[in-house]
Amino acid sequence: MFSKSSIIGVIGSGAMGSGIAQVAATANHSVKIFDSNPLALSKAENQLKASLAKLVEKQKIDSVKADQTVNNIQFSNNLSDLKDCDLIIEAIVENLAVKKDVFSQLGNICSDKCVFASNTSSLSIASIASACKDASRVLGIHFFNPATLMPLVEIIPGISSNQEIVYQCKLLVDSWGKQTVIAKDTPGFIVNRVARPFYSEALRIYEEGIADIPTIDWAMKEIGGFKMGPFELMDLIGHDVNYIVTETVWTQLYFDPKFKPALSQKRLLEGGLLGRKSGKGFYDYAENAKNPEPTKNLDLGKLIVSRILVMLINEAADTLYLKVANAADIDLAMTKGVNYPKGLLKWADEYGIPNVVKELNGLREFYEEDRYRMSPMLKQKFLTKTTFH
Ligand code: NAI
Numbered sequence: 001m002f003s004k005s006s007i008i009g010v011i012g013s014g015a016m017g018s019g020i021a022q023v024a025a026t027a028n029h030s031v032k033i034f035d036s037n038p039l040a041l042s043k044a045e046n047q048l049k050a051s052l053a054k055l056v057e058k059q060k061i062d063s064v065k066a067d068q069t070v071n072n073i074q075f076s077n078n079l080s081d082l083k084d085c086d087l088i089i090e091a092i093v094e095n096l097a098v099k100k101d102v103f104s105q106l107g108n109i110c111s112d113k114c115v116f117a118s119n120t121s122s123l124s125i126a127s128i129a130s131a132c133k134d135a136s137r138v139l140g141i142h143f144f145n146p147a148t149l150m151p152l153v154e155i156i157p158g159i160s161s162n163q164e165i166v167y168q169c170k171l172l173v174d175s176w177g178k179q180t181v182i183a184k185d186t187p188g189f190i191v192n193r194v195a196r197p198f199y200s201e202a203l204r205i206y207e208e209g210i211a212d213i214p215t216i217d218w219a220m221k222e223i224g225g226f227k228m229g230p231f232e233l234m235d236l237i238g239h240d241v242n243y244i245v246t247e248t249v250w251t252q253l254y255f256d257p258k259f260k261p262a263l264s265q266k267r268l269l270e271g272g273l274l275g276r277k278s279g280k281g282f283y284d285y286a287e288n289a290k291n292p293e294p295t296k297n298l299d300l301g302k303l304i305v306s307r308i309l310v311m312l313i314n315e316a317a318d319t320l321y322l323k324v325a326n327a328a329d330i331d332l333a334m335t336k337g338v339n340y341p342k343g344l345l346k347w348a349d350e351y352g353i354p355n356v357v358k359e360l361n362g363l364r365e366f367y368e369e370d371r372y373r374m375s376p377m378l379k380q381k382f383l384t385k386t387t388f389h
Pocket of ligand 1: 015091092094098
């Protein structure tokens with residue numbers, strides 16, 4: 001269905017769209033990228049050239065490849081230029097009405113064979129596809145930031161997607177050197193759902209006063225083996241993005257208490273303390289700022305890690321239980337999409353499912369909150385004495 005000569009369209013030349021265009025152009029596709037804002041287009045073109053020049057400097061590619069990649073991309077401020085595309089990936093503002101409007105316009109511009117994908121992180125593919133002439137040719141293709149570096153791509157069939165088209169899109173993205181996983185069209189797909197407790201349980205531990213922010217980050221890095229602590233990562237992502245993802249997943253899952261956002265993060269957002277990008281979030285990023293040191297207490301550190309870890313495992317198990325994805329894809333998604341040191345289901349097997357069950361039951365008993373309810377999948381593994389892998 002797709003070949004090297006397939007023309008790839010990208011709509012939106014912001015952080016994600018420009019990265020996706022670079023990935024497809026590096027794989028030698030002819031790429032057409034459209035943005036309604038001319039300034040965003042010229043910024044993307046300059047950034048692409050700068051990013052390729054850096055790769056040449058680091059000897060990752062030669063200058064011929066860099067020139068080829070630039071020449072493969074046509075920057076356009078006219079949506080009609082995308083009329084001969086075989087696949088169009090939309091990466092514009094996260095707003096359903098705006099996305100629907102663009103997709104409905106594309107129906108009158110493109111051929112009946114063109115496949116339409118959205119890079120949305122939180123909207124339902126079903127609702128986006130409802131704006132298209134033929135919903136069977138619409139799916140989600142969800143890259144991670146930065147798209148040029150992060151290997152994971154979630155492929156999300158919509159309720160009306162043609163399975164063969166979905167499969168061909170998966171093969172195409174695989175051919176770009178990415179690792180694809182298939183996720184059901186559910187809030188947060190795999191990564192943005194399973195990762196929620198990494199932030200929310202850390203916030204809860206902090207709000208309860210069990211440990212302070214640097215101590216929680218220290219524990220998750222030094223004992224848990226994560227590349228970044230939850231608070232450092234929230235500051236890096238920005239609270240305007242991270243908090244909103246949490247809130248969106250929570251509301252779309254009918255206010256399931258497992259996903260309830262934290263007020264301490266909401267206050268940062270309301271106060272404009274967005275994290276690194278605004279100079280201050282949970283940490284102060286001013287040049288001479290003095291941030292508190294962690295309390296390097298091993299017992300406390302282990303307690304923090306195990307509490308966050310069992311909540312992550314519980315969510316991974318529930319994601320499997322609800323058939324959002326299979327076990328191999330859930331583990332691959334968390335290691336390749338957010339750099340977790342291990343797949344969570346593999347981690348559960350190693351940690352011992354009886355240990356996970358015991359700790360979760362302890363939390364549930366103590367707090368008497370639905371937030372700590374155990375996934376039936378975990379319970380089933382425990383009762384049948386089986387493992388995930
Ligand atoms: P961005 O704000 O960097 O870029 C969006 C671009 O879309 C802007 O250049 C804007 O001018 C353009 N645009 C807005 N409305 C348009 C329209 N009607 N027609 C054409 N162009 C239009 O946004 P970003 O971060 O690149 O996000 C894009 C999409 O990717 C969103 O759906 C977001 O949820 C998703 N996403 C974002 C990730 C991230 O970490 N930033 C990660 C994965 C997905």
